[in-house]
Amino acid sequence: MINKIALVGGTHGNETSGIQLIHNWQSEGFSDALSSRYSSLDVSLTIANPDALSANVRFVEEDLNRQFTLEALSNASDAKEAKLAKKLNQQFGPKGNSTTDLVIDIHNTTSNMGATLIILEADDFHIQLARFVKHHMPEANILLEDEKPYLEHGYLCTTGKRGVMIEVGAQPQGVLREDVYLLTQTMAEVILDFCQAYNTDSLEQYAECEVFRLGENIKFPLSAEGKRTAMIHHSLQDNDFAPLIPGAPVFRTFDGKDIEWQEAQETYPHFINEAAYHKLDVAFATATRLML
Amino acid sequence: MINKIALVGGTHGNETSGIQLIHNWQSEGFSDALSSRYSSLDVSLTIANPDALSANVRFVEEDLNRQFTLEALSNASDAKEAKLAKKLNQQFGPKGNSTTDLVIDIHNTTSNMGATLIILEADDFHIQLARFVKHHMPEANILLEDEKPYLEHGYLCTTGKRGVMIEVGAQPQGVLREDVYLLTQTMAEVILDFCQAYNTDSLEQYAECEVFRLGENIKFPLSAEGKRTAMIHHSLQDNDFAPLIPGAPVFRTFDGKDIEWQEAQETYPHFINEAAYHKLDVAFATATRLML
Numbered sequence: 374m375i376n377k378i379a380l381v382g383g384t385h386g387n388e389t390s391g392i393q394l395i396h397n398w399q400s401e402g403f404s405d406a407l408s409s410r411y412s413s414l415d416v417s418l419t420i421a422n423p424d425a426l427s428a429n430v431r432f433v434e435e436d437l438n439r440q441f442t443l444e445a446l447s448n449a450s451d452a453k454e455a456k457l458a459k460k461l462n463q464q465f466g467p468k469g470n471s472t473t474d475l476v477i478d479i480h481n482t483t484s485n486m487g488a489t490l491i492i493l494e495a496d497d498f499h500i501q502l503a504r505f506v507k508h509h510m511p512e513a514n515i516l517l518e519d520e521k522p523y524l525e526h527g528y529l530c531t532t533g534k535r536g537v538m539i540e541v542g543a544q545p546q547g548v549l550r551e552d553v554y555l556l557t558q559t560m561a562e563v564i565l566d567f568c569q570a571y572n573t574d575s576l577e578q579y580a581e582c583e584v585f586r587l588g589e590n591i592k593f594p595l596s597a598e599g600k601r602t603a604m605i606h607h608s609l610q611d612n613d614f615a616p617l618i619p620g621a622p623v624f625r626t627f628d629g630k631d632i633e634w635q636e637a638q639e640t641y642p643h644f645i646n647e648a649a650y651h652k653l654d655v656a657f658a659t660a661t662r663l664m665l
Numbered sequence: 666m667i668n669k670i671a672l673v674g675g676t677h678g679n680e681t682s683g684i685q686l687i688h689n690w691q692s693e694g695f696s697d698a699l700s701s702r703y704s705s706l707d708v709s710l711t712i713a714n715p716d717a718l719s720a721n722v723r724f725v726e727e728d729l730n731r732q733f734t735l736e737a738l739s740n741a742s743d744a745k746e747a748k749l750a751k752k753l754n755q756q757f758g759p760k761g762n763s764t765t766d767l768v769i770d771i772h773n774t775t776s777n778m779g780a781t782l783i784i785l786e787a788d789d790f791h792i793q794l795a796r797f798v799k800h801h802m803p804e805a806n807i808l809l810e811d812e813k814p815y816l817e818h819g820y821l822c823t824t825g826k827r828g829v830m831i832e833v834g835a836q837p838q839g840v841l842r843e844d845v846y847l848l849t850q851t852m853a854e855v856i857l858d859f860c861q862a863y864n865t866d867s868l869e870q871y872a873e874c875e876v877f878r879l880g881e882n883i884k885f886p887l888s889a890e891g892k893r894t895a896m897i898h899h900s901l902q903d904n905d906f907a908p909l910i911p912g913a914p915v916f917r918t919f920d921g922k923d924i925e926w927q928e929a930q931e932t933y934p935h936f937i938n939e940a941a942y943h944k945l946d947v948a949f950a951t952a953t954r955l956m957l
Contacts, residue, residue, distance in 0.1 A: 396892070397919045401920075429943060483840055543837075545775040547838075547940040549896050551898065551899045552899055554896060600688070605842070605843060606843065607844055610842060627685070646840050646841075646842065648837050648838065651721060651839045
């Protein structure tokens with residue numbers, strides 16, 4: 374049974390869709406309007422980092438969504454978000470021995486990733502969830518980040534027995550777009566619908582669905598002095614999850630030359646030109662495509 | 666004669682197009698590649714706020730592009746950008762008695778304003794400039810902010826005898842898009858082309874052009890507690906400078922109702938859902954349309 378669910382927004386303080394959804398559901402009275410639809414669920418609504426939200430920044434001192442490894446949680450760091458992570462881990466976890474059945478953490482991206490469900494395990498539960506989401510929301514993308522065991526991730530959502538992320542774009546930081554907000558709300562509702570159906574044994578058999586499995590980060594070309602020498606090519610920009618085939622342009626140098634995809638295999642770029650990865654010079658992430 | 670020109674990027678540290686253009690023209694050697702094209706011009710290249718650029722923020726303490734009123738420049742404020750403004754005023758100005766013939770300040774917006782030339786006066790020089798830009802770059806928009814005298818603006822560009830701004834979007838803060846970068850570069854080159862033609866008496870007679878004159882800021886609907894109750898309607902989002910006619914939807918409330926444009930006249934919204942105006946709850950600015 375998936376009974377106790379934590380729905381979280383504002384893990385990054387300038388990603389507005391989840392923040393607004395939590396605020397709206399708090400003020401509309403989630404217990405009234407949605408409790409009949411989700412009668413088997415006990416859903417809490419949390420803004421994770423109110424100080425980052427007040428300052429309209431991703432984080433104040435450190436990225437909160439990288440603080441939830443078991444190692445970091447046992448460190449004595451004085452950084453604001455490190456201390457906040459310990460508090461949230463008590464609230465949702467404790468990680469590895471959690472009292473929360475599912476943590477759903479809501480994010481935005483400046484990349485054109487549409488409504489993306491990020492799962493961290495490819496077990497039966499998550500495969501059923503992915504198929505259910507894709508069936509009820511065909512425009513959704515499913516991203517699988519299982520390059521390491523569930524508990525080794527530093528994500529907030531791993532404080533739960535299970536944890537997933539909703540990642541929706543393209544939306545600039547600090548801006549709320551109606552289209553992105555509605556996709557966020559729909560995906561949150563569909564995940565809760567799944568949990569309700571799971572609890573009441575009313576899941577149907579759904580078709581296999583397309584899943585993108587995270588590969589690696591690709592960096593911008595840099596000069597010897599560490600300055601970028603190129604930008605994302607216009608034919609790649611905004612084409613998250615579309616196949617990038619060998620020989621297709623990836624970057625455009627500032628002196629007007631194309632740099633092409635040199636690998637032997639096609640890949641499925643995402644997080645293309647994400648603002649939050651600017652400092653790291655990450656241009657995009659690769660993925661393989663599979664059916665689950 | 667327009668001889669001494671200051672081309673400025675990074676007045677806001679997370680608006681990347683101008684920053685990148687200044688860096689590229691500095692490293693390519695503006696004096697080599699472009700000096701034959703602009704033989705009558707003495708162009709300096711400046712990053713206005715390097716600390717804001719390093720921190721990847723709009724400003725560190727105060728908005729630099731509001732510090733250049735004569736009053737603010739004579740104040741003894743200790744704020745980082747207030748002090749920086751006085752230094753830049755010595756470099757480009759001093760305002761009101763300037764040694765620089767034209768300051769061109771380059772900005773980005775998260776609004777879908779395309780390549781917009783902002784002029785602050787509708788005198789013969791600026792009308793000729795607007796017509797020249799529109800002739801050589803028909804996709805450009807011309808925005809006229811002459812609601813107060815030139816010297817009363819707080820903009821950095823008003824340190825020059827004349828000052829204009831290049832404003833290009835849609836681009837998230839901290840992201841560099843190829844399409845937006847190329848529009849920025851083209852508009853900078855066309856403005857310099859104009860100055861070269863102006864100096865060499867080789868301007869033709871160009872047709873009257875469409876200009877949008879700034880009206881007022883429209884705020885988001887707020888609750889009694891000051892919380893937003895609605896978002897920009899999807900039919901308005903991304904439609905900067907398109908006519909908004911009486912009765913057309915402007916906002917969508919979080920409980921699903923449309924709020925319509927109630928004025929008797931059509932208007933031309935711009936800066937729609939601009940991230941930097943988030944804290945001020947500014948939804949967009951209005952404009953009237955005229956031919957100059």
